[in-house]
Amino acid sequence: MINNLFDSKNLHEPISIEGEDKNVLKEMQKSMFLIRKTEQKLALSKKNKLITGPVHLGVGQEAISVGISQNLKKTDKVFGNHRSHSHLLALNPNYYKLFAEVLGKKTGFSKGMGGSMHLIDQSNGFFGSTPIVAGTVPLAVGAAMASKMQKLKDIAVSYIGDGAVEEGVVHECFNLAKIYNAPILFVIENNLFASHMHISLRQPSSIISRFADSNLIPNRLLDGNDVVAIKKNSGELIEEMRDGNGPALIELITYRWFGHVDWREDIDVGVARSVNDIDNWKLRDPIHRLSEAMINLRIWTKEEEIKLCNQIDLKINDAWEKAMNDPYPSEDCILKNVYSSN
Numbered sequence: 001m002i003n004n005l006f007d008s009k010n011l012h013e014p015i016s017i018e019g020e021d022k023n024v025l026k027e028m029q030k031s032m033f034l035i036r037k038t039e040q041k042l043a044l045s046k047k048n049k050l051i052t053g054p055v056h057l058g059v060g061q062e063a064i065s066v067g068i069s070q071n072l073k074k075t076d077k078v079f080g081n082h083r084s085h086s087h088l089l090a091l092n093p094n095y096y097k098l099f100a101e102v103l104g105k106k107t108g109f110s111k112g113m114g115g116s117m118h119l120i121d122q123s124n125g126f127f128g129s130t131p132i133v134a135g136t137v138p139l140a141v142g143a144a145m146a147s148k149m150q151k152l153k154d155i156a157v158s159y160i161g162d163g164a165v166e167e168g169v170v171h172e173c174f175n176l177a178k179i180y181n182a183p184i185l186f187v188i189e190n191n192l193f194a195s196h197m198h199i200s201l202r203q204p205s206s207i208i209s210r211f212a213d214s215n216l217i218p219n220r221l222l223d224g225n226d227v228v229a230i231k232k233n234s235g236e237l238i239e240e241m242r243d244g245n246g247p248a249l250i251e252l253i254t255y256r257w258f259g260h261v262d263w264r265e266d267i268d269v270g271v272a273r274s275v276n277d278i279d280n281w282k283l284r285d286p287i288h289r290l291s292e293a294m295i296n297l298r299i300w301t302k303e304e305e306i307k308l309c310n311q312i313d314l315k316i317n318d319a320w321e322k323a324m325n326d327p328y329p330s331e332d333c334i335l336k337n338v339y340s341s342n
């Protein structure tokens with residue numbers, strides 16, 4: 001079973017959705033479509049040179065944030081990384097504010113001061129992303145500690161890439177969270193790559209959750225392209241966490257369809273990925289696998305799905321145009337929002 005997860009030739013079939021609430025399934029599917037189409041718009045706009053800064057796209061990985069977010073409350077505190085569009089949109093599907101931010105407009109999530117990699121939306125539970133790999137992990141442990149000390153039932157969530165686990169601070173965070181019984185869910189998005197390097201060239205094992213074992217942190221390893229399994233498993237871990245049982249870790253095996261940064265699939269920094277592998281991973285598409293399952297059980301029809309997608313496309317195009325026409329921040333915002341005079 002574990003080997004199946006890592007071999008892209010497996011798990012192309014529809015996911016299991018038996019017993020699941022139909023409305024929740026539809027909601028999750030809509031959220032995944034919305035995230036994917038937002039990122040595809042960003043990819044196209046980057047290709048067309050309408051975006052100047054870098055964009056790290058997570059197309060193919062949508063099931064993770066969508067499944068996890070199903071179990072979160074507005075008062076939980078979620079921390080992202082350099083590839084966080086989906087982490088934020090799964091909490092607040094405001095693609096317009098994301099577009100504005102990526103374009104550096106003052107209507108963006110970070111008032112146009114951050115771009116794609118510095119997103120924040122605290123009122124919806126998103127406490128920030130940064131390009132410094134693993135930089136937010138200790139902040140997330142701190143937020144979990146704050147919740148515990150204030151005797152709240154809120155948890156922290158830290159999205160961590162497989163490459164980020166190669167930063168020492170992540171291991172200190174696992175240790176500290178366990179010792180302090182901090183209510184934090186470490187979500188490992190194991191997409192097998194850190195920039196251009198495959199995990200087999202970096203680690204003696206492709207399994208990251210072994211580090212949870214060594215810190216006695218309860219953990220699960222599963223298919224990162226199965227939104228229902230992610231929702232269920234993270235839900236169980238989070239429930240225990242809210243009851244005061246300390247940290248947990250969920251490792252999700254997935255794959256990003258684009259290269260490390262920007263819109264091309266066929267290049268990465270230095271090393272090309274095999275086209276065959278990308279094609280096989282596309283057959284493990286989390287959206288398609290849920291779609292097939294829903295159509296098989298007559299939860300919806302292909303026609304309804306096409307209609308939904310067309311509506312999303314129209315709204316996304318409108319939001320993009322609006323963001324393109326928005327103003328940039330005024331110069332004095334640098335002093336107000338980025339640098340401090342004292």
Ligand SMILES: Cc1ncc(C[n+]2csc(CCOP(=O)(O)OP(=O)(O)O)c2C)c(N)n1
Nearest residue numbers: 083131132133161162163164191193194195
């Ligand atoms: C401290 C630090 N070291 C290196 C980098 C350059 N860098 C940016 S993303 C990345 C790879 C991260 O891989 P992973 O955590 O697996 O996330 P993924 O890109 O696969 O989502 C690296 C090395 C950085 N931004 N920060």
Ligand SMILES: [Mg+2]
Nearest residue numbers: 161162193194
């Ligand atoms: Mg990675």
